[in-house]
Every structure is written in C-alpha cells, then in structure tokens.
Amino acid sequence: MAKEKVKKNLEFKNRKAFHDYFILDKFEAGVELQGSEVKAIREGRVNLKDTHVRIIKNEIFVLNMHISHLSTTHATYRPDERRSRKLLMHRKEINKLHEKVTKEGITIVPLKLYFNSKNLVKLQIATAQGKKLHDKREDLKAKTMLRETQQALKNYK
Template identity: 40%
Template sequence: MIEKKIRKADYTAIAQNKHAKYEYFIKKEFEAGVSLQGWEVKTLRAGKVNISNSYITLKNGEAYLFGATFQPLMTAPSYIIYEPMRTRKLLLNKRELDSLFDYVNREGYTVVPLLLYWKKSWVKIKICVAKGKKRFDKRVNIKEREWLLNKARIIKHISQ
C-alpha cells in the first residue's frame, strides 16, 4: 500500500474578495491564470493588491479583470509607467469561456473574482458565476451568523 505524503496547502492566498459571498449566491467556480507584467508580480509578492471592488467582463471571446488595484512598490524603477487599475487578461480554456458566456447570457448572472493566490509558482484567480442577493437574503445570513454566535455562547456557559 502506497501512502500519500502530507504536504503544504496547494495554494497560498494573496487577496480575497470577502464581500462577494455576502453580496452574491455562488453558482459555479473556475480557476484562471492572470496575465501580468513584471512589476505586478513583485507587488503580488509584497501583498499590495486589492480585488474587493473588481469584476470580470467577457468580450470578444476573452475574459478580463477590471478594477483590481496593484499598488506599485516604492523601490520600483522610475522609467516604467505604472497603471495600478489596468485591465488584465484572464487565461481560460475555450470550454470554460463558453460556459461563462452561457451563464452570463442568462438573466441576472455575473462573473465575480473570489480569491487571488499562488499555485506553485503561478498566479491564479478563482472566479465564480454568481447571482446577486436581495436585501432579505442578506438579512437571513446575518440572522444565521448571530444565531451561531449565540449558540456558541450558550454552550460555553453551560459547559462551565
């Protein structure tokens, strides 16, 4: 019998869009590569990235990441022109792109980034097809979260 070696996690998170799970119902997730410039990779290693206000658009058979902010480092050379909010191309298979186009063409679906991470030496982004939540759906999530906190307090109080 061959035993598998226990190894580190398959990925290391760089930036998360925590607000996405609160704002959307997540239907399906995809993993995509990101086309980056050299200074952007250095920024990723420093962790100066924000994807919370970003979104993904699909046009001409390709997917693009809009609104992600990559802050240039202070030690970066001055001869390079930095665009912190530039559009970045996402690298997906044709089958995955077709699937995304099918979902987006349905009413109410959108594509949202969830997580930017390192997978081995490659930068990947986890994107999802999602549908927006209404106000009452968000209230239900808040009530569930509060109940879990109260339940933990009650159990802790009883066990003492």
C-alpha cells in the first residue's frame, strides 16, 4: 500500500482579536521568515495571542509573534523567537492602512496565519476599532444564548 500524503489545513487564529476589537477591513500579507521558521509553523509552534502590527518608516512589521524553535535546528542558526518580522504588501495597501491608522481609535491587528494555495505563509491582518467593556459583555451574552438554543434544538430531536 502506498502512503497517501494528507494535506492538513494549517490555520492559526487570533481569537483574542475578535473578542477585543470590531473588525473593519481585512488584508492579506506575506511574512518574511528566516531559517527553520516555516518548518516550525508547519509543526504548529506559533502563538498570535499578544501580536500587533506597526507601520515603521513606510514598512509594515508584525511585532511579538512567537515562533518556537525546532529541536533539530542548530543553536547558532536560531533566530529570536519574538523578533519583529517584516510583512510583504504593496505600497498602495500600506499607504491605505497608514491613512486609516492615523484616525483616532483604529489599530491594525493580525487575525490568522495560514498557508495559501501556493504553499506560502500568509498573515491576515485587519483594521480594527477597540470594543468597550459593555460591548464585550453583549457579545458574550449573544454567544451563550446561541449556544443554548443550539443545544436545546439538538436535545429536542
């Protein structure tokens, strides 16, 4: 029997961003990686929880994204796990993002990291506006109500 290669849909979401922000516009950006970081991402050694995106000197960077080392990488070739990584976007898109960010209360947050159809690492980023505490509570109430109704319908059948 020949072993078939099963392609896993690797996708790492930043759930905290959906909880803390209203998502306005979404963009796709490539990520500039070093060494064995792609292999580490394939193994699932990524954390997007505390990441944020900044525009510095007309270039866009993702800061504080944690990609752990593989056990097989040599100590001298290990890049810093929380280093700032440059995002690859067109100049027009970066300018558009910069215009929106200069407005009050709008930030850029990473939403998910994934491999596209051409097997390249992409980061979905979005312009977002912060939620107030009462908005977060309303969202939680809506989620629990939806969950309870789905459970009731499931038990009814």
